[in-house]
Amino acid sequence: MPRLLYGGDYNPEQWPEEVLAQDVELMRRARVNLATVGVFAWSRLEPAPGEYEFGWLDDVLDRLAGNGISVALATPTAQPPPWFGLAHPEALPVTAEGVRLSHGSRDTYCGSAPAYRAAALRIATALAGRYRGHPALAMWHVHNEYSSTCHCDLAAEAFRGWLRARYGGLDALNDAWTTAFWSQGYGDWAQIQPPRATRYLPNPAQVLDFRRFTSDELLAAYTAQRDVLRAATPGVPVTTNFVLGGWVPVDHARWAREVDLVAIDHYPGDPGAGAEQEAAFAADLARGWARHSAGGPGWLLMETAPNLIYTADRMHTKEPGRMARQSLAAIARGSQGALFFQWRAPRGGAELFHSALVPHAGPDSRVFREAVALGGQLDRIAECAAGAVRARVAVAYDEPSAWALQAPGLPSSRLDHLGEARHAHGALWRRGVVADVIGTLGGLDAYAMIVLPGHYLMSDDQAGALRSWVAAGGRLVATFLSGVADECGRVRTGGYPGALRDLLGVRVEEFHPLAPDDRVALHTDAGGGPRCPAVDGEPRRSVMGGELWSETVHLAGAEAVARYAGGVLDGRPAITRHAVGDGVAWYVSTRLDADGYARLLGAVAASAGAGPECGDLPCGVEAVRRHDGARSWLFLLNHTGAAHDVPAAGVDLLSGAAVAGTLRLTAGGAAVVQELPTAAPGFSR
Ligand code: GLA
Numbered sequence: 001m002p003r004l005l006y007g008g009d010y011n012p013e014q015w016p017e018e019v020l021a022q023d024v025e026l027m028r029r030a031r032v033n034l035a036t037v038g039v040f041a042w043s044r045l046e047p048a049p050g051e052y053e054f055g056w057l058d059d060v061l062d063r064l065a066g067n068g069i070s071v072a073l074a075t076p077t078a079q080p081p082p083w084f085g086l087a088h089p090e091a092l093p094v095t096a097e098g099v100r101l102s103h104g105s106r107d108t109y110c111g112s113a114p115a116y117r118a119a120a121l122r123i124a125t126a127l128a129g130r131y132r133g134h135p136a137l138a139m140w141h142v143h144n145e146y147s148s149t150c151h152c153d154l155a156a157e158a159f160r161g162w163l164r165a166r167y168g169g170l171d172a173l174n175d176a177w178t179t180a181f182w183s184q185g186y187g188d189w190a191q192i193q194p195p196r197a198t199r200y201l202p203n204p205a206q207v208l209d210f211r212r213f214t215s216d217e218l219l220a221a222y223t224a225q226r227d228v229l230r231a232a233t234p235g236v237p238v239t240t241n242f243v244l245g246g247w248v249p250v251d252h253a254r255w256a257r258e259v260d261l262v263a264i265d266h267y268p269g270d271p272g273a274g275a276e277q278e279a280a281f282a283a284d285l286a287r288g289w290a291r292h293s294a295g296g297p298g299w300l301l302m303e304t305a306p307n308l309i310y311t312a313d314r315m316h317t318k319e320p321g322r323m324a325r326q327s328l329a330a331i332a333r334g335s336q337g338a339l340f341f342q343w344r345a346p347r348g349g350a351e352l353f354h355s356a357l358v359p360h361a362g363p364d365s366r367v368f369r370e371a372v373a374l375g376g377q378l379d380r381i382a383e384c385a386a387g388a389v390r391a392r393v394a395v396a397y398d399e400p401s402a403w404a405l406q407a408p409g410l411p412s413s414r415l416d417h418l419g420e421a422r423h424a425h426g427a428l429w430r431r432g433v434v435a436d437v438i439g440t441l442g443g444l445d446a447y448a449m450i451v452l453p454g455h456y457l458m459s460d461d462q463a464g465a466l467r468s469w470v471a472a473g474g475r476l477v478a479t480f481l482s483g484v485a486d487e488c489g490r491v492r493t494g495g496y497p498g499a500l501r502d503l504l505g506v507r508v509e510e511f512h513p514l515a516p517d518d519r520v521a522l523h524t525d526a527g528g529g530p531r532c533p534a535v536d537g538e539p540r541r542s543v544m545g546g547e548l549w550s551e552t553v554h555l556a557g558a559e560a561v562a563r564y565a566g567g568v569l570d571g572r573p574a575i576t577r578h579a580v581g582d583g584v585a586w587y588v589s590t591r592l593d594a595d596g597y598a599r600l601l602g603a604v605a606a607s608a609g610a611g612p613e614c615g616d617l618p619c620g621v622e623a624v625r626r627h628d629g630a631r632s633w634l635f636l637l638n639h640t641g642a643a644h645d646v647p648a649a650g651v652d653l654l655s656g657a658a659v660a661g662t663l664r665l666t667a668g669g670a671a672v673v674q675e676l677p678t679a680a681p682g683f684s685r
Contacts (some may be wrong), residue, residue, distance in 0.1 A: 007339055026206070027365075276329065292440070392610035394451070448609055450477070
């Protein structure tokens, strides 16, 4: 019987004996089956160099195993103990401004420092030796959110080695970095530094390569530990937790190939309905990464907050029922369970008010009662663990493109590839179309439609793969700035969007970035007939709005389906369509408003035979399926404050009720319908 994982980070090192006894009893009550142990426990495990104290951890693992609870055992290397930095000051990280950081917080290490690497491997090896064969050990959780960037001399030396391997010679590097600009030509490898504090704008290609280097350097630190753990415990999956956004400087798409199971931490920042959309994006991105990992297509929600959403200025308390609904939403999109940060709220430390399944109030609390209820729900839907999500649409999100667009000196300071990817995914989400978010432009044949939302960097190989895929019948929607630069961030001349010009059938002559309050109006083409229901309407009637960006687009094979109305671009193409072989390539030259974007992407998806999962549902009602051969499970999640009727047939595993045609979803309610084999509407492959 497949099972869903349930539990989260557990920090017994922070508590006395009597609390531990209660913890196990409460975990059993909540049906917790996986506890992540030891994440920041290095100073308790190795209080002095080479002196290990494993007794307390033996006791914790024995107790958990004795109660049927498995352990994701962490290597504690995300924060070395104070003795380490004092003994090896050169292994503490240095900022771009030259400040060496000190212990007292977390993630304080230089990933290139031999002393750090050696100490991390020693403690990982010791843990592997001690706990191989322990009945509780179900997974290795290496480190925690690899997130240290260091600009010290050790990092500089390693950076040079990485550059030599990438470019072979200095001529190639000087060319790739355009060092003739501002007299930066390098005559010796020793002259190259990590990007450090500079007088004015740094070299963007140097910054981009340093980010790639940092990702690879941390990946090497991870794989070194992974290999030790794999050798000691060949059957136990090894992973580390990924997290999206600026916190972690790594290219997860490359890392995904190195983990046995993609695991993500997710903390949305919107207290409103935007949180559900953010969570869907993160889940679909995790699924996209998991395509490249041995453990795919499933992935695991390794951490999320049980009862709070961090906003800019406060912690928003989740409404009753939201924790369970969000957990089911992650499982709907392929998570193999719901794990939280954290099990028990701490009494002190920097995150003393972060929420937990056992809050400060103790088990006599709404949150713990909801945790118990969730454990029961996950048991009832356990069979769906066998199913996988099948998406026919993909949104491409390329971390190096996101980094490149963070550079200063670009035409707009508000460019944000991640934001554009979320915007595209949100448009599909509102239309009920399930999409993978893919980190690499590989394996395209799985998809009928792909969106490139500001995919700024593009290699010749990537452009070639897209061209073949469209010619074979794919539907591509590329938005502004996609394909403008090569992998080094150099602009491809002769007209934007460089690598994609021929495929899209357009030539962009110049950019017109918009001020924050500026909007552009788009209308249908007065000349050629409209080609897309989303922009259909009376000729010259305004059909959509755009913001952030606009540009002078010339048709070079494509047709205009919408044009700019008013301003300097009045009457010029804004959205174009280019038939190529059996497929179609669309270009969108502005940031469409949410509604217009949803209509456009919804229409293109429909033309690609990739419609919504469950017909036309109201915005805020999510429907996602997991499939396993002939079986399927339809997850229905109502994030709105009103009840809605949804077409479904089968048995709702949460309530046990039979569903014959229509299911009434209460406000904030959820259902997981085990479908009748004949009643799986809305999906074609
Ligand atoms: C991250 C970390 C945890 C904790 C949580 C909550 O995901 O992995 O250690 O700090 O955030 O902030």
